[in-house]
Amino acid sequence: xxxxxxxEHDNRALRKATLAAVxxxxxxxxxxxxxxxxxxxxxxxxxAAKIAGVGKVLHADAVHYEHALAEExxxxxxxxxxxxxHLIASATTFGKNVMPRAAALxxxxxxxxxxxxxxxxxxxxxxxxxxxxxxxxxxxxxKVLTVRATAFAAAAPGxxxxxxxLLAAATPVGLSTFISAxxxxxxxxxxxxxxxxxxxxxxxxxxxxxxxxxxIADKLGxxxxxxxxxxxxxxxxxxxxxGQTGKVVAPELYIAVGISGAIQHLxxxxxxxxxxxxxxxxxxxxxxxADYGLVADLFKALPELSAALDKRP
Amino acid sequence: MKILVxxxxxxxxxxxxxxxxxxxxxxxxxxxxxxxxFCEIAVEEAVRLQEAGKAREIxxxxxxxxxxxxxxxxxxxxxxxxxxLVETDLETQPLGVAKTLRALAEREKPDLFMLGKQAxxxxxxxxxxxxxxxxxxxxxxxxxxxxxxxxxxNVMREIDGGLETVSLKLxxxxxxxxxxxEPRYVKLPNIMKAKKKRLDxxxxxxxxxxxxxxxxxxxxxxxxxxxxGIKVESAQALVDKLRNEAKVx
Ligand SMILES: Cc1cc2nc3c(=O)[nH]c(=O)nc-3n(C[C@H](O)[C@H](O)[C@H](O)COP(=O)(O)OP(=O)(O)OC[C@H]3O[C@@H](n4cnc5c(N)ncnc54)[C@H](O)[C@@H]3O)c2cc1C
Ligand SMILES: Nc1ncnc2c1ncn2[C@@H]1O[C@H](COP(=O)(O)O)[C@@H](O)[C@H]1O
Numbered sequence: 001x002x003x004x005x006x007x008e009h010d011n012r013a014l015r016k017a018t019l020a021a022v023x024x025x026x027x028x029x030x031x032x033x034x035x036x037x038x039x040x041x042x043x044x045x046x047x048a049a050k051i052a053g054v055g056k057v058l059h060a061d062a063v064h065y066e067h068a069l070a071e072e073x074x075x076x077x078x079x080x081x082x083x084x085x086h087l088i089a090s091a092t093t094f095g096k097n098v099m100p101r102a103a104a105l106x107x108x109x110x111x112x113x114x115x116x117x118x119x120x121x122x123x124x125x126x127x128x129x130x131x132x133x134x135x136x137x138x139x140x141x142x143k144v145l146t147v148r149a150t151a152f153a154a155a156a157p158g159x160x161x162x163x164x165x166l167l168a169a170a171t172p173v174g175l176s177t178f179i180s181a182x183x184x185x186x187x188x189x190x191x192x193x194x195x196x197x198x199x200x201x202x203x204x205x206x207x208x209x210x211x212x213x214x215x216i217a218d219k220l221g222x223x224x225x226x227x228x229x230x231x232x233x234x235x236x237x238x239x240x241x242x243g244q245t246g247k248v249v250a251p252e253l254y255i256a257v258g259i260s261g262a263i264q265h266l267x268x269x270x271x272x273x274x275x276x277x278x279x280x281x282x283x284x285x286x287x288x289x290a291d292y293g294l295v296a297d298l299f300k301a302l303p304e305l306s307a308a309l310d311k312r313p
Numbered sequence: 314m315k316i317l318v319x320x321x322x323x324x325x326x327x328x329x330x331x332x333x334x335x336x337x338x339x340x341x342x343x344x345x346x347x348x349x350x351f352c353e354i355a356v357e358e359a360v361r362l363q364e365a366g367k368a369r370e371i372x373x374x375x376x377x378x379x380x381x382x383x384x385x386x387x388x389x390x391x392x393x394x395x396x397x398l399v400e401t402d403l404e405t406q407p408l409g410v411a412k413t414l415r416a417l418a419e420r421e422k423p424d425l426f427m428l429g430k431q432a433x434x435x436x437x438x439x440x441x442x443x444x445x446x447x448x449x450x451x452x453x454x455x456x457x458x459x460x461x462x463x464x465x466x467n468v469m470r471e472i473d474g475g476l477e478t479v480s481l482k483l484x485x486x487x488x489x490x491x492x493x494x495e496p497r498y499v500k501l502p503n504i505m506k507a508k509k510k511r512l513d514x515x516x517x518x519x520x521x522x523x524x525x526x527x528x529x530x531x532x533x534x535x536x537x538x539x540x541x542g543i544k545v546e547s548a549q550a551l552v553d554k555l556r557n558e559a560k561v562x
Contacts, residue, residue, distance in 0.1 A: 069479070071451050071452065093471070093472040094472075096438045096439075097452075098442075100443045101442045102446075104411060105446050107408075108408075108527070109406060109408045112438060113436065122531065127434065128339060128434060128436070130536055131332070132534065132536065134530055135533075136528050136530060138527075138528055139529070140527065174482075175449075175450065175482050175485075177479065177480045179480050180478050181472075181477040183475040184475040196561070237476075238492060239471070239472070244433065244436065245430070245431065253555065253559070253561040270539065273561065274559045287544075291542040292543060292551055292554055292555070293542060294544070305548040305552065307548075308551070313556055313557075
């Protein structure tokens with residue numbers, strides 16, 4: 001068996017979710033190759049070659065790979081898939097955009113959001129917003145998988161010394177062009193990668209009030225998340241959304257403030273190690289899954305929490 | 314512009330889904346069904362493009378059992394012009410659906426094919442991307458803004474880092490995200506009008522497609538439960554617990 005991982009990166013650095021994909025691949029086979037397709041992305045290739053457990057890195061460098069357009073990447077992946085039994089990417093917007101397209105070109109049914117590998121052809125994935133776990137057997141000659149970074153430990157970023165091979169770029173497809181990106185710039189840790197996440201919901205009431213959340217985040221070195229209601233209301237950008245249709249996180253500590261705990265939100269955070277809920281409604285469903293619940297008005301509780309964090313033990 | 318919109322019938326997003334005790338799936342008996350919320354957003358967007366004079370005809374299509382006619386009628390009530398049901402009793406999976414939708418696209422020749430980004434039952438988030446690949450069309454996935462301009466369409470996409478805008482050649486496939494629009498409330502007169510609109514039923518064999526599932530669902534199980542937690546009295550008590558008991562800060 002041979003696995004090919006499609007690296008996710010911004011032409012400068014590897015996204016950490018790729019390291020989890022390596023761990024998932026290693027649960028299947030020792031023969032693991034990483035494909036780095038980009039434009040002037042040599043630093044990413046060097047990074048990928050050092051990942052423990054990676055034997056080979058394929059490097060495709062061309063201007064039409066600069067923005068990771070699925071239309072361009074899918075044919076390249078198909079070219080690289082000869083002799084491969086498992087094509088794997090992280091279950092991020094990158095992986096979800098590209099992998100089904102590659103799978104359809106190969107005429108195989110892909111498996112999304114894998115959280116457990118039972119055997120080389122049998123995988124566990126959540127369905128119905130995590131209300132159920134499906135065990136899926138995939139008889140396809142090539143298994144195309146996206147895997148959740150919350151379910152697989154990150155492979156060691158150092159210690160490996162993979163051989164690097166150049167892979168010829170595929171002919172440009174030219175169906176789509178990148179126009180612009182508005183990326184959220186933050187000095188805080190990445191949401192999907194943070195040890196502590198504090199999320200705000202509709203209870204915050206306004207974008208300004210998110211400052212109360214920021215204050216706690218600063219003290220805990222936390223990333224900030226949000227419910228869909230808070231994003232829809234414009235309190236925070238779309239990429240803060242945690243849940244069934246947003247990001248899936250599993251930090252050491254997740255603090256939900258002014259969030260009721262709809263199943264769609266729980267789908268994105270219920271595998272966190274410790275969950276704290278602050279809500280003025282003692283009946284809010286979020287308390288059913290919280291390890292520590294504080295029934296309180298957040299406008300009183302957050303300043304108090306901030307003060308309590310300042311007091312050294 | 315002609316727009317095809319693919320819609321799926323799923324358990325209503327507000328229903329608390331229960332796993333069947335025999336592990337063969339989830340409880341479907343007497344459960345409220347509805348149009349997948351993302352598909353509703355896709356229909357709404359198509360209708361808005363038509364209202365803005367940018368689309369000529371909207372055809373809603375679904376692949377599934379005979380009772381999918383109810384969601385197709387809903388799409389007609391929102392404003393689609395006609396509907397097609399590809400009738401099958403098989404459990405549909407993205408690859409088979411994508412091949413069916415390709416066959417419909419070859420017949421209907423739309424300029425845009427709109428789908429939801431994900432069906433909230435299987436949570437696959439695959440069908441639109443696969444359809445685009447099979448047709449050799451570009452894809453604008455997770456769309457939060459759709460703007461047709463001179464034979465192309467600009468799509469703003471919700472991605473992990475924020476937002477990204479791409480320009481696609483037409484014909485194209487678009488999959489909708491939550492913030493693209495807020496679907497309208499359907500009024501009674503429109504529901505009445507929808508009853509008179511054309512709804513064709515075709516069989517997969519008429520389209521020459523095979524919907525047999527490729528993936529086998531071995532079993533469906535309950536997710537692991539979290540153990541019950543405790544309530545704390547104050548922010549100070551919370552910090553003490555997090556420091557000394559949970560040791561996470
Ligand atoms: C297809 C679909 C996909 C979805 N995907 C997602 C998703 O990915 N992520 C997601 O989060 N949601 C998602 N949702 C939405 C989800 O169903 C809920 O509507 C949403 O999570 C509610 O957000 P909320 O908890 O912030 O708001 P609400 O449910 O309105 O809860 C607000 C809470 O704040 C509390 N509160 C108010 N004021 C205060 C105060 N002063 N102090 C303390 N507490 C206060 C209230 O008691 C209440 O519990 C999706 C829905 C659908 C249909
Ligand atoms: N059986 C179906 N009939 C019509 N459209 C479907 C069907 N299954 C999936 N789709 C479309 O594909 C989208 C994504 O579904 P999925 O890939 O299953 O998450 C849905 O929002 C629909 O627009």
